[in-house]
Amino acid sequence: MRNILIIGAGRSATSLVQYILNKSQEEDLLVTIGDISIQNARKLAAGHPNAEATLIDIHNEQERREIVSDSDIVISMLPARYHIEVARDCLEFGIHLVTASYVSDEMQSLHRKAKAKGLVFMNEIGVDPGIDHMSAMQVIDRIRDNGGKMLMFESFTGGLVAPESDDNLWNYKFTWNPRNVVLAGQGGAAEFIQEGTYKYIPYHRLFRRTEFLQVEGYGRFEAYANRNSLKYRDIYGLEDILTLYRGTIRRVGFSKAWNIFVQLGMTDDSYMIPHSEDLSYRQFVNLFLPYSPTDSVELKLRHNLKIDQDDLIWDKLVELDIFNGEKTIGIKDATPAQALQKILMEKWTLQEDEKDMIVMYHKFGYELEGKKKQIDSNMVIKGEDQTYTAMAKTVGLPVAIAALKILNREITTPGVLRPIAKEIYDPILKELEDYGITFNEHFTNYLGYNPDNVGG
Amino acid sequence: MRNILIIGAGRSATSLVQYILNKSQEEDLLVTIGDISIQNARKLAAGHPNAEATLIDIHNEQERREIVSDSDIVISMLPARYHIEVARDCLEFGIHLVTASYVSDEMQSLHRKAKAKGLVFMNEIGVDPGIDHMSAMQVIDRIRDNGGKMLMFESFTGGLVAPESDDNLWNYKFTWNPRNVVLAGQGGAAEFIQEGTYKYIPYHRLFRRTEFLQVEGYGRFEAYANRNSLKYRDIYGLEDILTLYRGTIRRVGFSKAWNIFVQLGMTDDSYMIPHSEDLSYRQFVNLFLPYSPTDSVELKLRHNLKIDQDDLIWDKLVELDIFNGEKTIGIKDATPAQALQKILMEKWTLQEDEKDMIVMYHKFGYELEGKKKQIDSNMVIKGEDQTYTAMAKTVGLPVAIAALKILNREITTPGVLRPIAKEIYDPILKELEDYGITFNEHFTNYLGYNPDNVGG
Numbered sequence: 058m059r060n061i062l063i064i065g066a067g068r069s070a071t072s073l074v075q076y077i078l079n080k081s082q083e084e085d086l087l088v089t090i091g092d093i094s095i096q097n098a099r100k101l102a103a104g105h106p107n108a109e110a111t112l113i114d115i116h117n118e119q120e121r122r123e124i125v126s127d128s129d130i131v132i133s134m135l136p137a138r139y140h141i142e143v144a145r146d147c148l149e150f151g152i153h154l155v156t157a158s159y160v161s162d163e164m165q166s167l168h169r170k171a172k173a174k175g176l177v178f179m180n181e182i183g184v185d186p187g188i189d190h191m192s193a194m195q196v197i198d199r200i201r202d203n204g205g206k207m208l209m210f211e212s213f214t215g216g217l218v219a220p221e222s223d224d225n226l227w228n229y230k231f232t233w234n235p236r237n238v239v240l241a242g243q244g245g246a247a248e249f250i251q252e253g254t255y256k257y258i259p260y261h262r263l264f265r266r267t268e269f270l271q272v273e274g275y276g277r278f279e280a281y282a283n284r285n286s287l288k289y290r291d292i293y294g295l296e297d298i299l300t301l302y303r304g305t306i307r308r309v310g311f312s313k314a315w316n317i318f319v320q321l322g323m324t325d326d327s328y329m330i331p332h333s334e335d336l337s338y339r340q341f342v343n344l345f346l347p348y349s350p351t352d353s354v355e356l357k358l359r360h361n362l363k364i365d366q367d368d369l370i371w372d373k374l375v376e377l378d379i380f381n382g383e384k385t386i387g388i389k390d391a392t393p394a395q396a397l398q399k400i401l402m403e404k405w406t407l408q409e410d411e412k413d414m415i416v417m418y419h420k421f422g423y424e425l426e427g428k429k430k431q432i433d434s435n436m437v438i439k440g441e442d443q444t445y446t447a448m449a450k451t452v453g454l455p456v457a458i459a460a461l462k463i464l465n466r467e468i469t470t471p472g473v474l475r476p477i478a479k480e481i482y483d484p485i486l487k488e489l490e491d492y493g494i495t496f497n498e499h500f501t502n503y504l505g506y507n508p509d510n511v512g513g
Numbered sequence: 514m515r516n517i518l519i520i521g522a523g524r525s526a527t528s529l530v531q532y533i534l535n536k537s538q539e540e541d542l543l544v545t546i547g548d549i550s551i552q553n554a555r556k557l558a559a560g561h562p563n564a565e566a567t568l569i570d571i572h573n574e575q576e577r578r579e580i581v582s583d584s585d586i587v588i589s590m591l592p593a594r595y596h597i598e599v600a601r602d603c604l605e606f607g608i609h610l611v612t613a614s615y616v617s618d619e620m621q622s623l624h625r626k627a628k629a630k631g632l633v634f635m636n637e638i639g640v641d642p643g644i645d646h647m648s649a650m651q652v653i654d655r656i657r658d659n660g661g662k663m664l665m666f667e668s669f670t671g672g673l674v675a676p677e678s679d680d681n682l683w684n685y686k687f688t689w690n691p692r693n694v695v696l697a698g699q700g701g702a703a704e705f706i707q708e709g710t711y712k713y714i715p716y717h718r719l720f721r722r723t724e725f726l727q728v729e730g731y732g733r734f735e736a737y738a739n740r741n742s743l744k745y746r747d748i749y750g751l752e753d754i755l756t757l758y759r760g761t762i763r764r765v766g767f768s769k770a771w772n773i774f775v776q777l778g779m780t781d782d783s784y785m786i787p788h789s790e791d792l793s794y795r796q797f798v799n800l801f802l803p804y805s806p807t808d809s810v811e812l813k814l815r816h817n818l819k820i821d822q823d824d825l826i827w828d829k830l831v832e833l834d835i836f837n838g839e840k841t842i843g844i845k846d847a848t849p850a851q852a853l854q855k856i857l858m859e860k861w862t863l864q865e866d867e868k869d870m871i872v873m874y875h876k877f878g879y880e881l882e883g884k885k886k887q888i889d890s891n892m893v894i895k896g897e898d899q900t901y902t903a904m905a906k907t908v909g910l911p912v913a914i915a916a917l918k919i920l921n922r923e924i925t926t927p928g929v930l931r932p933i934a935k936e937i938y939d940p941i942l943k944e945l946e947d948y949g950i951t952f953n954e955h956f957t958n959y960l961g962y963n964p965d966n967v968g969g
Binding site for chain 1: 701702704707708710711712713714715716717718722776777778781783784786787799800801802803804806849
């Protein structure tokens, strides 16, 4: 029997564990599921004969090293910052590693040694990063293999609520870490290139510079820019590309309303509000508005942010109950971002019977035989329920498939990797199709920004 | 003879040196002027028989300690971060110290030892901080000595161009470090209290939440909030005050136009622009606007920031020549803030025959015998020329006066101090009157925000 160790039995591990346990008999696998919560681990093991649940504290070095050294491959679903300790153990004991997280500098620094030992340290093989890499590189390589020259690459992903569970004015619910949603876009200007020109959007303008995306059968979406699109120039080998842009997908109208919170300063995570625990939602809102002895918080907000009497944005704010004078924040020493998250979680938490949805959209602009063309490619995946969510499926299945293929020596390139090479993405994308994870492609003439090269 | 050592012979030291040299005969002073530039030091010494210019590199420990140990008092006009080394020497050799800078944590940590040795380490005794402390505390103490209870303290200062040299649409020129002006307000939300309620303004809204100030003979000004007003609660003993607000003064309309740069992201100092040296002003502006194959940079900017065809803001932008396609930034690896500073310095640099102006405005709200009252107090100081500027006078004279009074044992309280005690501010403010540095007071009923305690 081969030993697979899965560390981290959180919400994102359900489909991953399901896939591996389903294959465990035919593939002769013993699956150890380790978590800081033995309940979590047991829940995922679900009494399967090939599964073993175990308590594992990754900060306990001896314990961690023992369990890692017993494995043939380790899948780390831990928060990204904890991968490195596991990776060092894997290196020492000669064990392959798979994670769905971005390659950190520390992880990258292990490349040479992992390669020398013939170990595959596969990272960024969830959904974003992961399926985005694989699906994009498959089209980019195809275009280039046919003699095409890439002009434009735009790529968008969003974790959303499925239409059948979409019942609020924001057309949004939290499908992942709410804190990341509240802080999205902070930390510096968004940076990208359009038609050869660098472009920068400061955080406070980010949600007012969206673009629309149309997905057949699902209608219209919008996207705002991610912080750093330019790092994909090197990773994808697109050094000379004229347009490179990555973004986050929301339903139309979300960003314009979210911008109200950004403008007020409610997403700030850098200071604590005195006596935050006793503050009513209404008082919280009033922190960000000028004092007035007579005017209401409502009118001050409308005036301050120029919200017309008949603007639907207003209904979105009211729906969140932010003017409630009775409900309190209830968190001691909360930052504005933490207080806002508390308010949002009350309305935007998916219920047990509700479904999430992942939307991904790529645009590839290229020139082939003197003609400018474009391929639009998109994927929509819905969750089954609150256990086998779209997020768990799209993160977990590529991880699981990659892990098994590494174990079976179908993927053998050693080193610290992303799934951007044909020998990796082709078989994985092929197998993902069996699970309904497919892309629709649309071929058009180039629709990019500047077909006739005019203006500036 | 008593030895006064002045370290740092920059633009802010002219009036300081002039005052001390004028007193040097009657007071029996030998004045050593040390600077990293011997030319600067010689220029200020100006061949005066009681003055000696010397080259001093404060990073040369031995040299610094030798010259400090020869002194009876040291005045440090160095950049704030360099005071601490000098302060440690002063402590060791038992020498008094005067600076115009904010008390750093490191400086504060010397309090106990300085006190034990009977040394006066006087700080924050320029204009802001300095004259603001003294003039505010004089009125606050007077109100409290009369049995009044402080309700409100607002305080505003601005370094501006004098009316006779005010010839641009912004009614502004750089009178001090331009970099500080470009970066003003960054680093976190502005925080203050109004009528007992905490208020926060994020950076991107700061220049749209101004208030107006009227100064007799000088017309209308506006002020935007400083970052941290609340630290003055402890310093001034205003723990229970309902309204505490500090701000920066500009001419009316400046902030609304400056906000254009903030909104675009041009004041960002956190990243470098690729190939910035070759970028035209026009291309620099275009970095912050969406790409268009047909529309002009001008129209994109107008549309993006909703600037009407007849808005004077537009003329302010045009006056700065920001749409010029020929002039280049000319600075390698410039941040947006550095590039913007370059553009502004071309238009906003005071010429040799031009004059600056310092405006300070305090509002004191208080209750006395059941009645709510208010005192407004303001000061306007104009420079004589580009040597004896308003900035040099208002920074240098309080420093010089304090130094002499410490030397003459008229100020004796030992320790790390700010000029907030009566025994310090009374004689200094009295002498400043001889140099035209006076405040006009206006008495009214309380005009604060909430005389009738209604609303919320």
